[in-house]
Amino acid sequence: MKLKFDYNNMMESAIGEHGIKQSQIAEAAAAHAAAFSQVVDNSGKGWQGWTETPMLTAAQVAELVAFGKSVRDKASSFVVLGIGGSALGPISVFNALLHLHHNELPQNMRKAPKVYVEDNIDPERMSALFDVIDIKTTYFNVITKSGETSETLGQFLILYNMLKKQIGEAAAKEHMIVTTTDGKGALYATAVKEGFKVFGIPQGVGGRFSVLSNVGLVPFAVMGIDIAKLLEGARNMRAACERADITKNPALMTAFLQVLSMKDGKNISVMMPYADGLKTMADFYCQIWAESLGKAVDNSGKTVHYGQTPAKSLGVTDQHSQVQLYNEGPFDKVITFIGVENFGATVEIPADESAEAGSFLKGHTLNELITAERKATEFAVTKSGKSNFTILMPEVNAETVGELLMYFMYETAFAGAYLNIDTFNQPGVEEGKKATFAMIGRAGYEQKLAELQSVKKNPAYIIK
Ligand code: PA5
Secondary structure, three states: OOOEEEOHHHEHHHHHHHOEOHHHHHHOHHHHHHHHHHHHOOOOOOOOHHHHOOOOOHHHHHHHHHHHHHHHOOOOEEEEEOOHHHOHHHHHHHHHHOOOOHHHOOOOOOOOOEEEEEOOOOHHHHHHHHHHOOHHHEEEEEEEOOOOOHHHHHHHHHHHHHHHHHHOHHHHHHHEEEEEEOOOOHHHHHHHHHOOEEEEEOOOOOHHHOOOOHHHHHHHHHOOOOHHHHHHHHHHHHHHHOOOOHHHOHHHHHHHHHHHHHHOOOOEEEEEEOOHHHHHHHHHHHHHHHHHHOEEEOOOOOEEEEOOEEEEOOOOHHHHOOHHHHHHOOOOEEEEEEEEOOOOOOOEOOOOOOOOOOHHHOOOEHHHHHHHHHHHHHHHHHHOOOEEEEEEEOOOOHHHHHHHHHHHHHHHHHHHHHHOOOOOOOHHHHHHHHHHHHHOOOOOOHHHHHHHHOOOOOHHHOOO
8 A cells, every 4th residue: 555644633642632542442442343344344245346346357457448549549529427426536536647737738748538527417518518529529428327317318318419410320329438337227228229338337336436447447548547557556455444453454544533523523524635636536535425424314223414524625725715714613623634745746946036025935846835834734733633634645646546546435434334324325315316307397206296396485585
């Protein structure tokens, strides 16, 4: 494992009365063993299919790489259509591993098509997309685990229709790549009938745990990302997360510390990477943490209303907007800093510049400055008694990103096991999906529509 996890600042020894005592970790040995075995003993079973996603054979990886290249060679733009777990994995990895201004690079410097992930149905956004892509040379990857999600199917219908009009039916079929549950769902049936290239998602891999399945691997292969290294990193992290000793298992340890903090009223989990490339990794974390742990009932049916609200923050940018609150506000947060030891570029602040302003910075690098600011913020929040821990990445590359993604998945699974909840369902999301079907007039949802229509608004509470 290349990542390091420093949880000193979660402990009483560093932050005083709001910290966790060493004895609290030791005394919970039975809870650690139970959470560990619930996740690790069920590896690959039920909704834990995600633990197996990095285990592709070299031949399977080579097949994906070859497919990716075949699309890359033809496409001017590559557009992912998906939402939630079918979008945030691709977005976070593209942001971390492609050039930060990939789409703006001149064509001779860009080794892959322009890439867009359309994870919303704002009509202005969809119409804006048409202004920046040449649909005739654009390839689309429709990703939906269920094959039923209104947003994604709506986008698919619009774009397939447009493709057929512009390049004819036969070519349009070739431009549509579908990733969905093997043999299941409305989109699978359509894809087979229309003759699209279909990539399967195994049954036991849920949306927010699917980034290392074909959900992520197909788009990553198209964009030329090193999927073999990504999976290698994920496998190394899996091995670390299968260590039974909590002091050696990063995901088990931080899950326990987070759950203990949550039960102590620290209901907010801030994810603060100090690297622009990891900005959307915080979005990935926010989804997996919120959707997996925000649950009304536990596994015994008891009403619990658990959850820790995730918040995303970017170092150093948000030092100038949110850190005041983190330092001096309530003791209701756990902050996770992500630091990068070696950036992909070094930018020097010239020592010979005649301007007086900022003379203390001269001769340093932005690399030194961002690292100093991360450590300084960590120092300040620790001094204020605020719980925080740091994940240190030696550099951001396919291998370390694979480790980080796998860590987030294991940390979430262990946290859910400690809380004794169903980590892998999302009844709160499903309710909204059904209400949407009803409002849009889908057959079979008449009762839901009646329920929706029975809700009356009091005009007295509406200000015009
Ligand atoms: O994590 C989840 O299960 C959800 O966020 C889903 O990914 C999201 O609702 C999209 O669902 P689907 O992939 O079925 O279109």
